[in-house]
Amino acid sequence: MSINQARIALFEQDLHKTFAIEHLQIEDESHLHAGHAGAATGGGHFKLTIVAPEFKGLGLVARHRAVYAALNRHIPTEIHALTINAIAPGESGSSV
Known part of the structure; x- marks a missing residue:
């Protein structure tokens, strides 16, 4: 397991503690930012x-504030940047 896969597992745990999640997907996009100062x-x-x-x-x-609050302990050490798509059930895009 890579370091970011282990991080994602921790993020998932914290998000499940805060939200009654119907769908969750976390993608590691770090490779797209190699060489970036962050x-x-x-x-x-x-x-x-x-x-x-x-x-x-x-x-x-x-x-976004709710998601950041749930993941607060990981920012900025494990999470440098986070793209968030937060949807309520039944909204457009919730059939992901």
């Missing part, structure tokens, strides 16, 4: 897609 610090670049009922009625910023 990559040199050891933090990875990740893309997160999450479907959870807690996002219903929340705007984009509130959804």
Whole structure:
């Protein structure tokens, strides 16, 4: 298991503690940022897609804040950059 695969497992645990997740996908995009100054610090670049009922009625910023709060202990050491797609069940894009 690579270091980022181990990190992703920890991210998943923390997200499951916070949200009633219907779908979760975390992709390691660190290889796309090799040589980037932030990559040199050891933090990875990740893309997160999450479907959870807690996002219903929340705007984009509130959804992102909720995800950042759930993953706070990993920022900025394990997570340097995070792309977030946070969706409530039944919304467009939730059939991922």
